[in-house]
Each structure stands twice: as C-alpha cells, then as structure tokens.
Amino acid sequence: MSQMMNKAQGLGLALITKIAGSDVIDQLKLRKLIERSLYQGSKTGFKALSKSQKVFKPAPSAHKERLPHQNKNLFDLSLTEEQQMTRDMILGFAQDVLYPLAHESDHKAEFPKTLQDQVNELGLNYYALPESLGGVASEKNIVSNILIAEDLAQGDFSLAAAILSNFSVINALTQWGSAEIQSRYLTAFAHDATLNASFAVQEATAAFNPFKLKTQATEQNGQYTISGHKTLVLRGESAEFFLVSAQLNDQPQVFVVEKHPSIQIKAAQAMGLKATETVDLIFDQTPAQLLTDSDFSYTAFIDLGNLMWCAMAVGTCEAVKKYCIQYANERTAFGEPISHRQSVAFMIADMAIEIDAMRLLVWNAASLAEAGQPFHREAYLARLLCAEKSMQIGTNGVQILGGHGFTKEHPVERWYRDLRATAIMQSGLHA
8 A cells, every 4th residue: 555655656746747848738827726736646645844843753663764776787878758757847947947046046145935935846855755755766766866966957056956955865864874863854854845954074174085074073872972164064054954974983974963052053155056055064062863873885975975066067067058059159240150160169069078978977877876886986087077077168158158258147157156166065965
C-alpha cells in the first residue's frame, strides 16, 4: 500500500510536468487552478507544521535510509523519459520565474519573498526525499540532481544556488545521515515545506582547503560542541539548522547544528551570489550532532558539493552563450550584424565547445557516483575545467557586448560576477 501511495505521488509530479507544457490550459485560463489542485493532491498524507511549531522530533522506530546505487552501463548520455520531463519543467521554471526576478534580486541583495512559495509549489524537495518519507527517490539520482542544478542556473546562478540549499541538505542527510539524524530532520522536511537549512563549510582563509579546517569540534561524554568561523553561508539568516564541517581529532567531519544563541550571524556580501543572502557564522562552544555513525566519506561529501557548483556553472554559461548569440545577431556595426565578424563568431563557437566539454566531465563524474564507482578524479577534473572555462566564458560574454557588457542593463555582468563562485566555493551544496 505504501509503495502504491509513493508511486501515485511520483505520477502526480509527472502529470504536473505534462500539464505545465500544455497550451490549451493557458487558452482556457485554467493553469493556476489545475496545477495547484494537482500539486496539493500529490502531497496527500502530509501535514504542514506551522512556523511556530518547528520542533525537530525523531520519528518512532527510526531506521537508517540509504538509497541503492543504480545498476547501469557507464557512460550513457541518454536521458530517461522522467529526466526529460523534469528538465522541461525546471527549464520552464527557470525562464518564466527565475530570470525575471534575477536583476532586482541581485540589486537588492535579497532572496525574493514571493519566490519561496513558488519553489514550494514546484515540489523540488520531494525529488530528493526517499519514497519511505513520501518522496519519489527510490535509488541514487545524482545525474538527475545535476540536471536540475544545471537547468535552474539557466534562469539565474545566484537564485539557483539559494533554491538548491534545502534540496542539497536533504541529499546529504539521505546519503550520510545516521538513523537518528534522518529520523529527526528528514521527517521534518517531509512534513514542513517551509523548513530551511544550509551548509557551513567555507572559511575566510587564503587558499581555503576544506580538508584543513580551522573550525574545531570537541567531544565530552558523547556530546559535541563546535567553535570557529564560517563564511559565505547561503541563506544563513533564514536557516533553522546547518551542516557544518569541523576538525575532530585532526580529521574533518560534518555535524548538524541547530540555531542556537551561541551562534553569531553577520551579513557577508560578496561580489556575486547576492541573492543568496550569504552570511558569516561564528560558533562558540555551540552544541552539535555528528552527521553519521558509519560509511561516511568526507572526500565524497566535498566532491558531490563541487559537482553541483560545476553544474550551475554549465547552466549559466549556456545562458551567456544564448544571450551573446542573440545580441550578436541583433547588434549592427558598419551596416551588418557583428555576428558576421570572425572574431565574434569564433568567440561564441569556443563558448559552445567549452560548455560541451564542461558538461561531459560533470555528467561523467555524476554517473560514476550514481553507480557507486570511484569518482574523485573525475570530480576534481570537472572542477578544474569548470572553474577556468566558466570565468573565460563570463569574460568573453562581457567582451562581446563591449561597453554594454560593463553595465547592469544586460545580465552578462551579473553572470560574470556569479560565475567566479565556481572556483571559490567548496561544497556548500550536495548532489
């Protein structure tokens, strides 16, 4: 019976996707009514907690949830029907919802309040939650998660990162969390669409190394506390809890830390990622819980986070390329479009080549991880290439627009600033 309910929820989400692409319901002005009805129907069995009732309580008879690896032939570039439907839905959301909000969100350096409701209606969290908790994930879907990140970033890099914060926390909890941790926090996500969480990995040190952390964790009588300084925490002000990396007995570990009076929160605006409302967190003997009791790989934790940033870089670079093609075809100089000039045409062609190379490396690493194969080398190479080429594509996008590229009239300057995060951020997300 439970499996039937879970499958029904999955079919409900698929049906929403089909309907979203229909022109008929727009003509009849029924889109909002039908989509809202179907979405609410797909969530049958869930009870939303009010904001004042956000208390993390372990579910009875907790057991550790681990999604099985996919059994597949590596390396297959073809997408399943479900993946293609999801891509169509996410791309539509990115273009219709994120892109129009991106400029003002960057200018105000804030995450739009109206966007959270739209994200909840999208039901993104249910793609990450296991079937046993009412989600649709029955096996590791790392490639699908990468596709979601890539497609969201075509709307906006910064807003995509903010949206993927909760999604990534759920992925990490499912992948690594102990039975007690999963019972306490995954159950909360399943019942409360307004719950927010984030990662605190980055530290304000030159040439930051996520394997050599200044943040320290100590244990006394089986209880953990954390002290240290984290920076560039996405949506840190609104998060109810964090996944924090810290050094424990000279080894990096990850802890779950709920909001506590001992945590100082300070705004930490950067040149990019402005809509993510990044903050600094200062921990001072803050109570913490160890994320996992076994089978944890800190290296894989970092690699899976880096792959999400790489995927967003690919999506944003795709947006840069499309915008430059349109601009070059419409902008005239000396009586002809500037796209007729070889210097411009070759620059755009190079963008397309580098984007395909970035995408292949990212997909390959994700595919290996999904199948349970070693993927550290592939993830490392993907990050190296994406960090270098995304900045080159961002620079060339500004260059193609000339003086216009230096102004906020066009989005390329925002993409240029956001893409710099690909080389800066270590983890902070999770595939």
